[in-house]
Amino acid sequence: MGGPGSGTLRYRNRPLWRGRYSWSVTFPVVGMVGGGQLARMTHEAGIPLGIRFKLLSDTPQDSAAQVVGDVVIGDYRDLDTLREFAKGCDVITFDHEHVPTEHLRALEADGIPVRPGPDALVHAQDKGVMRAKLDAIGVPSPRHRIVRDVDDVAAFAAEGDGFPVILKTVRGGYDGKGVWFVRSAEEAEDPFRAGVPVLAEEKVDFVxxxxxxxxxxxxxxxxxxxxxxxxxxxxxxxxxxxxxxxxxxxxxxxxxxxxxxxxxxxxxxxxxxxxxxxxxxxxxxxxxxxxxxxxxxxxxxxxxxxxxxxxxxxxxxxxxxxxxxxxxxxxxxxxxxxxxxxxxxxxxxxxxxxxxxxxxxxxxxxxxxxxxxxxxxxxxxxxxxxxxxxxxxxxxxxxxxxxxxxx
Amino acid sequence: MGGPGSGTLRYRNRPLWRGRYSWSVTFPVVGMVGGGQLARMTHEAGIPLGIRFKLLSDTPQDSAAQVVGDVVIGDYRDLDTLREFAKGCDVITFDHEHVPTEHLRALEADGIPVRPGPDALVHAQDKGVMRAKLDAIGVPSPRHRIVRDVDDVAAFAAEGDGFPVILKTVRGGYDGKGVWFVRSAEEAEDPFRAGVPVLAEEKVDFVxxxxxxxxxxxxxxxxxxxxxxxxxxxxxxxxxxxxxxxxxxxxxxxxxxxxxxxxxxxxxxxxxxxxxxxxxxxxxxxxxxxxxxxxxxxxxxxxxxxxxxxxxxxxxxxxxxxxxxxxxxxxxxxxxxxxxxxxxxxxxxxxxxxxxxxxxxxxxxxxxxxxxxxxxxxxxxxxxxxxxxxxxxxxxxxxxxxxxxxx
CATH class of the missing domain: 3.30.470.20 (ATP-grasp fold, B domain)
Structure with a gap:
């Protein structure tokens, strides 16, 4: 975080600190978890701001890891790895939504600003939580509810206009993964195999x-x-x-x-x-x-x-x-x-x-x-x-x- | 340069190579000599192109070294360092003009594309060479010539409208460094102390x-x-x-x-x-x-x-x-x-x-x-x-x- 010096660190004629200091210490370190293209492009956008960008990446070959100067290779699912990574950061943010919510709470408890924080991010991690929250604040969604099994899917369909319906695992899906377009109860078995909660949504007739x-x-x-x-x-x-x-x-x-x-x-x-x-x-x-x-x-x-x-x-x-x-x-x-x-x-x-x-x-x-x-x-x-x-x-x-x- | 694979590497249905290959091998590595802000901003601009950017920097604290993933710390004035750096590069380019011209010729002789090449770059390295070339191709310049000593500066002034004149060391100057605004022969001693050739130019009355x-x-x-x-x-x-x-x-x-x-x-x-x-x-x-x-x-x-x-x-x-x-x-x-x-x-x-x-x-x-x-x-x-x-x-x-x- 910059080289050492000594003297009086001032801001607009107001002394902030006297003694030894680092000139660049006031430029913060943004830590980003995940080495995908979103981190790559965030790094690119951060360069002109002069901020320090630190990356936690699965492998050195990941998209962002190729172009970032300060890279830690590690598993974001491991709390110790996250904690060690966070030590050098002024704030933690994310390339993806897959960091376990409880790890984010642990980092916050350590005093590390996590942005977005776990109370917000859980709505992007868990589609069941997201739908419940949007319902509570009156935001229009497709008709939906958590379904228990194939019979419950058939019941959900019957409550509305029938099949097709959309089934989604509440966690882990993106780009069509974890999402099923189901035309009949017989087609509804796959989503339940993983043993995670499944959300049913009506097929919206959108333009x-x-x-x-x-x-x-x-x-x-x-x-x-x-x-x-x-x-x-x-x-x-x-x-x-x-x-x-x-x-x-x-x-x-x-x-x-x-x-x-x-x-x-x-x-x-x-x-x-x-x-x-x-x-x-x-x-x-x-x-x-x-x-x-x-x-x-x-x-x-x-x-x-x-x-x-x-x-x-x-x-x-x-x-x-x-x-x-x-x-x-x-x-x-x-x-x-x-x-x-x-x-x-x-x-x-x-x-x-x-x-x-x-x-x-x-x-x-x-x-x-x-x-x-x-x-x-x-x-x-x-x-x-x-x-x-x-x-x-x-x-x-x-x-x-x-x-x-x-x- | 990308992970290995195997099969047939094709371009537009034309097989290029069969056997084991690296997918990303075709994306070139641009090597930049010098870790200043120009390299920093060139890296930023290169990220969207997906090219690999490799940096030769004096120190890890240099402007570009802070944000580039692939950094070699070394002295650009050392030919062995340059040669070792160039091994991993498809082309070499520059953040500054200070790499010795003979080193650039050596890299070219090794088969490394150097862009701009030494025959061009020498005109930005040596103001005497630059002025001679611009004269030869009929490009208008301020009145100028190489001067030997203080007396020669007085002679140069007398050949035109007198003092003031501008003196420049032919190599190494930038941002006002290596440039003297001289109002009399007495003021003309400093530029000659370094023992390098000095270029005299008329003070242009520009708008x-x-x-x-x-x-x-x-x-x-x-x-x-x-x-x-x-x-x-x-x-x-x-x-x-x-x-x-x-x-x-x-x-x-x-x-x-x-x-x-x-x-x-x-x-x-x-x-x-x-x-x-x-x-x-x-x-x-x-x-x-x-x-x-x-x-x-x-x-x-x-x-x-x-x-x-x-x-x-x-x-x-x-x-x-x-x-x-x-x-x-x-x-x-x-x-x-x-x-x-x-x-x-x-x-x-x-x-x-x-x-x-x-x-x-x-x-x-x-x-x-x-x-x-x-x-x-x-x-x-x-x-x-x-x-x-x-x-x-x-x-x-x-x-x-x-x-x-x-x-």
């Missing part, structure tokens, strides 16, 4: 998916990004359009206000992504229902790296440090993010030649991950005034990198 | 300083950033305004074309900054003269991080890898960069509260350096449509961080 991203700081300042449209393919986010095309001002404001209220009621610190279903009633009214919550930088916010004045990563860092938040407004009329999934061609680097030459404005964000079919290994951002053009450029680049477009 | 920044790749693609105005205080860059206010299209084009021609004639690969004097003749014609060259990302291009579609750092990386270059055009009407110099207050972090709260659009870039009076420790960028507002915001933030503004 599209939206995401409302907000960032909140410990002293309660919060900012809302424009609501985006999120297009999924096979349960995985494929394309994000910012702002959501054609959304009414009323619905956009309602979604932003809803996300800000959830952040406040749940005590979130940092970035909160609220995934939404947009539905249309028989009368033609547009409504929103909350699908999922994520308390960390989120795929639906990657467009902010090149499309917003302050990125979700920079604002997440500012929030966990309780610094004033940056302006979340867009810099372009339209920004499109397209995920790059692994395909049959492992050599994505050679594809840069075509992609960069075709579109000198293209923004490539690769994660340093080995290519495996279907795996998210990067994304691209494009922006401009013509949505069709911006969409085409993003989809072409993502497809070419994946290998599904070859010309 | 302002400009900088033309270009990036050139090995296969000859080149892009030009808008010409900027660079305001110096005590020989150190203080503020950069992009584009240069009030510049005529003709003069801007002339400066861009001049920089592109210099890059081509000198065989530059990577970023080239051409520092210019703008003069006005008795007839009112605006002219430009070349002051200095820098072959690396440059302070006059820091505005591109937040103000251009592709930053100078991203384009430098793309150039040294011979990737197609990114769009250099501005994203805002005006962008202003203001350097943050060290002042009396070592605690710049606490000043973030005021700066970020006052201006949520402010972009802070700190280098992780200990604060010393007058030392460049960071910069801020602001952008917008109203130049007065953009200038005021940048100057306020830089002054507040330094401690010269306290309200």
């Amino acid at each position: 599209r998916e939206l995401a409302a991203n907000v960032v909140r700081s410990p002293h309660g300042q919060a900012v809302a990004y424009p609501v985006v449209e999120s297009q999924q393919v096979d349960g995985v986010c494929d394309t994000v359009i910012a702002p959501a095309p054609g959304i009414s001002d009323e619905l956009a404001l309602e979604a932003e206000a809803l996300a800000l209220r959830i952040a406040k009621e749940l005590g979130v610190v940092g970035h909160l992504a609220v995934e939404l279903f947009e539905t249309v009633t028989a009368e033609g009214d547009h409504r929103i229902l909350v699908n999922e919550l994520a308390m960390r930088p989120h795929n639906s916010g990657h467009w902010t790296q090149d499309g917003a004045i302050t990125s979700q990563f920079a604002n997440h860092v500012r929030a966990v440090l309780d610094l004033p938040l940056g302006d979340p407004r867009p810099r372009a009329t339209w920004t499109v993010m397209a995920n790059v999934l692994g395909g049959d061609y492992p050599d994505m680097y050679s594809a840069y030649l075509h992609c960069m030459a075709r579109d000198p404005q293209l923004k490539i964000h690769m994660y340093g991950k080995d290519v495996k079919p279907g795996r998210k290994v990067g994304h691209v951002n494009t922006y401009g005034d013509d949505l069709d053009d911006v969409l085409e450029r993003a989809r072409h680049a993502a497809g070419y990198l994946r290998g599904t477009i070859t010309e | 302002r300083e400009l900088a033309a920044n270009v990036v050139r790749s090995p296969h000859g693609q080149a892009v030009a950033y808008p010409v900027v105005e660079s305001q110096q205080v005590d020989g150190v860059c203080d503020t950069v305004i992009a584009p240069a206010p009030g510049i005529s299209d003709e003069l801007a084009l002339e400066a861009e074309a001049l920089a592109l021609r210099i890059a081509k004639e000198l065989g530059v690969v990577g970023h080239l900054a051409v520092e210019l004097f703008e003069t006005v003749t008795a007839e009112g014609d605006h002219r430009i003269l070349v002051n200095e060259l820098a072959m690396r990302p440059h302070n006059s291009g820091h505005w591109t991080q937040d103000g251009a579609i592709t930053s100078q750092f991203a384009n430098h990386v793309r150039a040294v890898l011979d990737l197609p270059l990114g769009d250099p055009r501005p994203r805002a009407t005006w962008t202003v960069m203001a350097n943050v110099l060290g002042g009396d207050y070592p605690d710049m972090y606490s000043a973030y509260l005021h700066c970020m709260a006052r201006d949520p659009q402010l972009k802070i870039h700190m280098y992780g350096k200990d604060v010393k009076p007058g030392r460049k420790v960071g910069h801020v960028n602001t952008y917008g449509d109203d130049l007065d507002d953009v200038l005021e915001r940048a100057r306020h933030a830089a002054g507040y961080l330094r401690g010269t503004i306290t309200e």
Whole structure:
């Protein structure tokens, strides 16, 4: 934490401390648990702030571990490892939601600020807790309840419009994992095999998916990004359009206000992504229902790296440090993010030649991950005034990198 | 360089290699010599490209060494150290111009691509070589010649308009170091004490300083950033305004074309900054003269991080890898960069509260350096449509961080 010196450490003519000091001691250390691409991009966003970034990563090959200077290799499920890691940190934050809630409480008891804290994060860890809380504060969700077994699933279906229903393990799912689309009671056996609680939800007849991203700081300042449209393919986010095309001002404001209220009621610190279903009633009214919550930088916010004045990563860092938040407004009329999934061609680097030459404005964000079919290994951002053009450029680049477009 | 696998490594259906392979082997390693802020910001810009970044740094506390994952601590003046460092790199580039030219030739002889190469870089290392080359290709410079001693300085002055004249050691100077403003022959002794060749230049009666920044790749693609105005205080860059206010299209084009021609004639690969004097003749014609060259990302291009579609750092990386270059055009009407110099207050972090709260659009870039009076420790960028507002915001933030503004 900086080299030693001696003298009087002052702030604005007010002596803070006299004697020996480290000049850089006042720049805090942000510890991030998890070495995935979200940590990689948070590190990138933290470099300009001059903060120290420390990473707890499973392996030295993890996405973030490749590019961070101060890396501890260890298992986040082990409390001793977490405690040792936390010793050098001024605040702990997360690349994922998988750290056991009780470990987070132990770190807090040790006096380490954990942001978001366990009382907030549990809502992103446990879908049962999340639904109960959203019900309690009156946030609209799909019809849902915890189900005990296959017969209970059939009962849940009968209580509503029948099958299909969605089954989710309450913990551990993401990107379509831990989620089952069930057309009959016979198909409902798999989710129960793991022996963890299962949440049943109605299949919502939505017109599209939206995401409302907000960032909140410990002293309660919060900012809302424009609501985006999120297009999924096979349960995985494929394309994000910012702002959501054609959304009414009323619905956009309602979604932003809803996300800000959830952040406040749940005590979130940092970035909160609220995934939404947009539905249309028989009368033609547009409504929103909350699908999922994520308390960390989120795929639906990657467009902010090149499309917003302050990125979700920079604002997440500012929030966990309780610094004033940056302006979340867009810099372009339209920004499109397209995920790059692994395909049959492992050599994505050679594809840069075509992609960069075709579109000198293209923004490539690769994660340093080995290519495996279907795996998210990067994304691209494009922006401009013509949505069709911006969409085409993003989809072409993502497809070419994946290998599904070859010309 | 990625984990091993086995099978057929293909590119676009063409088998490249069969057997065991590393998936990530095709992503190149960029080795950068020098651990200063330029390397720090180049690493930041390289992260999204998924390239591997390797750093040769003097100490682990250097600006870039704090944030880079793969750091070698060593002395760039030692050829064995350079050779060992270069073994793991696909290309070598530089944070500064101080690596001995003969070492660069040795690396090239070893088969390591050095970009910019020694034949180009020598023009940024040796002001005598630079002036001779610019004369040879007909680029306008201040009147100049190598001077032998104090008497020769008096002769040089007498050949023109007399004193004052500028004296520069041909190697090793930057930010006003190695440069003397000499009002008489008596004042001309200091530059000769070091025993290195001294270049005399006329004191140009300029109206302002400009900088033309270009990036050139090995296969000859080149892009030009808008010409900027660079305001110096005590020989150190203080503020950069992009584009240069009030510049005529003709003069801007002339400066861009001049920089592109210099890059081509000198065989530059990577970023080239051409520092210019703008003069006005008795007839009112605006002219430009070349002051200095820098072959690396440059302070006059820091505005591109937040103000251009592709930053100078991203384009430098793309150039040294011979990737197609990114769009250099501005994203805002005006962008202003203001350097943050060290002042009396070592605690710049606490000043973030005021700066970020006052201006949520402010972009802070700190280098992780200990604060010393007058030392460049960071910069801020602001952008917008109203130049007065953009200038005021940048100057306020830089002054507040330094401690010269306290309200």
